[in-house]
Amino acid sequence: MNRLPKLIIWFLTLLFIQAFVLDPMLLGVPFVPFIYVLLLILLPNDWAPWVVLLTGFFIGLSIDFIYVSGGVHTTACIIISYARPLFIRAVYSDTISPQNLKIEQESFGELFRYAVFVILVHHFFVFVFVLGSTERIGWLLSAWFTNSLITILASAFVLVLTRGTRR
Amino acid sequence: MQKLLNSILRNGTLLLFILLFGISFRLTTKNQSYQKSSFLAFNNSISAPFLDARHRFFSYLKRQSHNDQLIAENQYLLTQVITKNNKAFLLDSIPFEVIPAQIIRNSIHLNHNYLTLNMGENSGVKKEMGVITATGIVGVVNNTNVHTSGVISLLNKSLRVNAKLKKSNHFGSLYWDGNEPNSVILSDVPLAAKVVVGDTIVTGGMSAIFPAEIPLGVVSDAAVPVNDNYYTLRVSLFQDMTNLNQVYVVKYTSAEIIKDMINENE
Numbered sequence: 001m002n003r004l005p006k007l008i009i010w011f012l013t014l015l016f017i018q019a020f021v022l023d024p025m026l027l028g029v030p031f032v033p034f035i036y037v038l039l040l041i042l043l044p045n046d047w048a049p050w051v052v053l054l055t056g057f058f059i060g061l062s063i064d065f066i067y068v069s070g071g072v073h074t075t076a077c078i079i080i081s082y083a084r085p086l087f088i089r090a091v092y093s094d095t096i097s098p099q100n101l102k103i104e105q106e107s108f109g110e111l112f113r114y115a116v117f118v119i120l121v122h123h124f125f126v127f128v129f130v131l132g133s134t135e136r137i138g139w140l141l142s143a144w145f146t147n148s149l150i151t152i153l154a155s156a157f158v159l160v161l162t163r164g165t166r167r
Numbered sequence: 168m169q170k171l172l173n174s175i176l177r178n179g180t181l182l183l184f185i186l187l188f189g190i191s192f193r194l195t196t197k198n199q200s201y202q203k204s205s206f207l208a209f210n211n212s213i214s215a216p217f218l219d220a221r222h223r224f225f226s227y228l229k230r231q232s233h234n235d236q237l238i239a240e241n242q243y244l245l246t247q248v249i250t251k252n253n254k255a256f257l258l259d260s261i262p263f264e265v266i267p268a269q270i271i272r273n274s275i276h277l278n279h280n281y282l283t284l285n286m287g288e289n290s291g292v293k294k295e296m297g298v299i300t301a302t303g304i305v306g307v308v309n310n311t312n313v314h315t316s317g318v319i320s321l322l323n324k325s326l327r328v329n330a331k332l333k334k335s336n337h338f339g340s341l342y343w344d345g346n347e348p349n350s351v352i353l354s355d356v357p358l359a360a361k362v363v364v365g366d367t368i369v370t371g372g373m374s375a376i377f378p379a380e381i382p383l384g385v386v387s388d389a390a391v392p393v394n395d396n397y398y399t400l401r402v403s404l405f406q407d408m409t410n411l412n413q414v415y416v417v418k419y420t421s422a423e424i425i426k427d428m429i430n431e432n433e
Contacts, residue, residue, distance in 0.1 A: 020221055030275070030348075030409070049180040057187045064194065065214060068274050068281050071194025078191055082184045129195050130277055136345065 003044060011039055011059070019066045031147045033154035034073075036063055037122050040080050041115050041155075045088065056081030069130070076125040080118055087117045108159065115155050123148045215271075215315045219285060222271040226412075233412055240301040240413065265415035266290055268298075270305075273320070275348045275409050280320040282306060286416065287314045297376040297417040303383050303406030304328065305414050307376055316416075322348055322408055329371035330383055335360050338371050341383065341402070348408045350387065356398040362389045368402050375419040 014036050022032040039059050043052055060077030064070060091114040092106070127144045226233060268286035286292050288311050298305040298318050306318040307326065319326050322343050330341040330353055337360035339353040353368055366386045372379025388401040 019217075020224070050183050053180065053183050053187060057191070060191065068272060068283070069277060070197060071191035072277070074191035075188065075195055078184065078187050082180075082188075132195070132278055139346070 007039075007043075010042065014039055015062055015066075018063065023067075031143070031150060033151040034063075034119075034123070034126070034147070035151065035154050035158060037080075037119055037151065038115070038155055038158060040077060040084070040122070041111075041118050043084075049082075049085075052084060053078065053081045072126055072129045075129050076122050079125050080122050083121070084118075087114060087121075091117060108163070111159065112156060115159065116152055119151050119155065120148050123151065212312045212315065215283075215285075215312070218271040218283060218315075222269065222285065226269075229412075237413060244301055264418045265299075266292060266418060268292070268316075268414055268416055270411045270414055271315070273409075273411055275320075275322055278324050278345050280322040281309070282318040282320050282411070284308075284316045284318060284414065284416070285314070287312045287316050289313050291418060292316045292416050293418075295376060296419070297378075298414050299377065299381055299417055300406055300411070300414050303404055304370060304377055304381060305406070305408070305411060308416065320408070321351065321404075328377065329373040330368050331371040332356065332360055332362065333367040333369045333380075333382075338373070339398075339400070341368070350401055350403050351384070353386075353400040353402050354397065356400060358391065358396055358398065360398065362386055362398050362400060364389060368400075377417060 018034070018036045022035065036059060040056055043055060047055075056077040057074060060071075060074030063073040063077075067073070091110055123144055127140050127147070130143075131140050266286060268284040268290070270282050271285045272283035274280045274282075282298075282305065284292070284298070292308060292311055294308055294311060296308045298308065304321055306320045306323070308316050309319045310317040321328070324343060324345050326342065328341040329338060331338045337356050339356040341351055341353050343351045356362065364386050368383045368386065370377045370379055370381040370383060382405055384402040384404040384406075386400050387403040390399050390401075391397070392399055
C-alpha cells in the first residue's frame with residue numbers, strides 16, 4: 001500500500017482510539033496513554049520539515065479539540081516535530097544516510113528506543129503546559145513519569161501488534 | 168528585497184515553527200481564562216455531534232452503573248422533598264427549578280477544567296446558571312449553543328463559590344487549588360466557627376447561581392495560617408468529579424414569585 005493512505009489510516013485509527021477509548025472520564029482513571037504520539041514517531045523521514053511541522057500542528061490540534069485542552073498537545077507536538085531530526089540523529093547515529101532511513105522498517109529495538117525518546121520529551125512539555133506555573137513540581141514529575149510509562153507500554157504493544165502491517 | 172526573500176526561504180522552517188508555536192501557545196494561555204473562552208464555545212458547537220455519539224456509545228456500555236446512580240440520586244432527592252414538605256416555609260426550595268442534562272465531555276487534568284452538557288439554549292440553559300448533582304455542585308454555565316453548553320468546572324482555579332459550615336452557618340469562599348480532583352479549599356472562615364474535622368460543608372446560597380444547603384463535602388483538614396484570623400479548610404467532596412454523568416442545571420426564578428406564594432398561603 002502507498003505510504004500516504006497508510007498514514008491516513010493510522011491517523012484515523014489512533015485518533016479514534018484516543019477519543020473513543022482512551023479518555024480519562026470514560027475509563028475513570030487519572031491518566032491514559034497518549035498513543036497518538038506514534039503518529040509523530042512514524043512520520044516518513046523524507047518529508048520536508050515544513051510538512052512535518054504542519055502535520056504535527058494538525059495532530060496536536062485534533063487532540064486538543066477532543067480533550068478541550070486549549071493548545072497543550074499542539075504546543076508539545078510542534079516542539080517534537082521541529083526537534084525530530086535531533087531524535088533521529090541521536091538514535092540512528094550509525095546510519096550512513098539519514099535521509100534514506102525508513103523508520104517504520106528499522107529493527108524493533110531501535111524503533112522502541114526512538115519512541116521512548118520522543119514520548120519522554122513530548123510528555124514533559126505536555127505536563128509543563130498543563131501546569132503553566134512553577135508550583136507543584138512534584139506533581140509534574142510524577143504525572144510525567146506515570147503517563148510516559150503507560151504511553152511507552154501502550155505504544156510498544158501497538159508497535160508489536162502492527163509490526164507486519166508497517167513494512 | 169531579494170535578500171529578505173532569500174532569508175525568509177532559508178529560515179522558512181524556523182519561521183513556520185515560531186508561527187505555529189505562537190498560535191498553539193496562545194491557545195494554551197487563552198484556555199486558562201474563562202472570560203475569553205470564545206474558542207471553547209466554538210469547539211463545543213463543532214464537536215457536539217461527535218461527543219454526543221461517543222456519549223451514547225459509552226452510555227449504552229455503562230447503562231447498568233448509570234441506572235444505579237440515578238436510582239440512588241432519586242432516592243436521595245425524594246428524601247429531601249419529603250423533609251422539605253414538612254417544613255412550614257420553603258424559602259430555599261421554591262425559587263429554583265432544575266433542567267436535567269448529561270455530561271458529554273469532562274476534563275480534570277488542567278488547572279482550568281471545563282465540561283460540556285448535552286443541553287443548550289433550546290432547553291432553557293443560559294449563561295451563569297449553576298450545575299449540580301444530588302451530592303454536590305459541578306460548575307457554572309459559561310457559554311451556550313442551541314444544543315450544548317460549556318460549563319466552568321468546580322475543578323477550575325478561576326471559579327469561587329460561596330459556601331458555609333452546615334452546623335454554624337459561618338460562610339467562606341470555596342475554590343479548587345489545582346491538586347486532588349476530590350478535594351477543594353474553603354477559605355476565610357472566621358475562627359469563631361470552631362471547626363472540627365468531619366464538619367459538613369454546604370452551599371451558602373448568597374447568589375442566584377446555587378441554592379443554599381446543597382451538600383458539598385466534609386472538612387478533612389483545618390488549619391489557621393500564621394497571623395491570620397480565618398480558617399483555611401480542606402474539604403473532601405461528596406461528588407466524585409472524575410465520574411460525572413447525570414447533572415441538573417439550576418434555573419433561578421424571580422424572588423418575587425416566592426413572596427407572592429407566601430402571601431397566598433397566608
